[in-house]
Amino acid sequence: MKAMVLNSYGPDAEFEVAEIPDPVATPGHVVVKVAASSVNTVDTMIRNMGADLPLSPALPAVLGMDFAGTVTAVGDSVTNFAVGDKVYGCAGGLLELQGALADLMLADARLIAHKPKSLSMRQATALPLVGITAYEGLTRADVAKGQTVLVQGGAGGVGHVAVQIARNMGATVSATGRGADQMALIRDLGANAIDVTTQKVEDYVAKHTGGAGFDIVFDSVGGANMTNSFAAAKLNGHVASTVAMVEMDLTPVHFRGLSLHVVFMLIPMIHDVGRQAHGDILKTLADLADAGALKPIVDETVFKFADIGAAHAHLTNGNATGKVVVEA
Template identity: 70%
Template sequence: MKAMILNSYGEDASFEAAEVETPSVKPGHVLVKIAASSVNTVDTMIRNMGKDLPLSPDTPAILGMDFAGTVEAVGDDVTDYSVGDEVYGCAGGLADLPGTLAEYIVADADLLARKPKNLSMREASALPLVAITAYEGLQRAGIQPGQKVLVHGGSGGVGHVAVQLAKHWGAEVYSTGGGEKQLALIEQLGATAINYKSESVEDYVAKHTGGSGFELVFDSVGGANLTKSFEAAAFNGQVATTVSMCELDLTPAHFKGLSLHVVFMLIPMLHNFRRDAHGAILKDLAVIAESGALKPVLDEQKFSLEQIGDAHARLESGKAMGKVVVDN
């Protein structure tokens, strides 16, 4: 089969087209012909950092985690899927799991679900990693109907899904963005947009919560921005973050009695730990998408499999609006 291979890592590393052996299906897995895959920040981190990142695969490596496609073969012990089923999932591209930048993938059936019927293959491929992350963060933070929820980075990959899921679960949603296009997208998704460049945390907390703070803050920006999340949260509030690889003074969180939830959605793939939970989340996300409450935003630029280097560059440029998708 055709695949795009990385033979080395580093900022100047480039993908090379190669013919590799089509993988054989094995028990508990399905062989999927990939129609589309999407690029996530973690993919670019792996390409740039290589073995400095503990989850990077050995070279030559096939990267890519998210995909949508059609089942072509079913392994022993798999009862939920049949040949011809359209599926989506996040199932490779790290550690010893070959990725999605190829014509086929053998994926653990626990990491999949049937593709939402109302989404295209391109749209479905954009969802798994970011949607599972948003889902886990909001659920672990105990989201409830009627809560005031703040999503940092609501026009980003994870953020734009978190806004939609929070709305679906009945919250009153607010979200930060830094430019006209970003703020317009946030409003389009049904949240109240906050320009973090022109409004201080103190100002928007006063404006939207009467100074009491948000009961739940979902921070898809993380790092130093976590201090803003602590400042924006209400007493005994919940803060969920997807980016916490940093040293941080937790004193503000202490004096507010905050609960901090760190989401690292790659754990099931990396450690073969409760993988069926991801399949269950993807099934629920399909129901939510089919109800009309969740639709991924795709970047306007399209890329073929051979253009994966350009797709990585597009994501890294910061100019993409929505998910960057590759047509396999």
């Protein structure tokens, strides 16, 4: 079969078309004919950093974590999928797991679910990594009906999904962003829009929580912005972060009695621990999508697998609006 392969790592590494062996359906796995894959920041990190990133696959490497496609073969002990099923998931593109930028992909059946019927393959492939990340962060922070939730980076890949899930959980949601376009998008998603270029933390906390602070802050921006999240949370509140690779003083966390939840959704793939939880979350996300409560935003630029280098550039250059998708 054909695949887009990296034979080297680094910022200038180029994807090349190569013939690689077809995967065989092993016990607990299915083979999927890939229709589309989406580009995540972690994909670009692997390409740029290579061996410096401990989850990078050995060369030659087939990247692509998210996918949507059709099951073509089923391994022993798989009972919930059959040949011809339309599925989606996040199941490869790191360590020894072949990625989705190929005609066919071997996927652990625990890491996938039936594709939302209401979404196209292009839309569905934009959802797994960001959707699972958002769902894990919100559920670990125990979001419940009637609570106030702040999503930092509400127009981003993870953030725009977190806004929709939190609203479906019954929370009153506010979200930060920058500029008129992001403000419009956040409002369209049903959240209070906060432009951080013009509003300070104490101002939007006063406006949207009466000065008490948000019950839960979901921070998809991370880094130095986490100090803003700590300041925006109520006493004994929760902060969930998806980007916590930073050194900082946790004194504000201590004196506000905050619970800090760090989400790294690749753990089940890396360590083969709790993989079925991802399949279960994907089923929940599919149900939400089919109920009209969740829709991923997909960048309008059309890329094919052969254009994967340009797709990476489109994401890293900051030109994308929504998830960047490549189609087979």
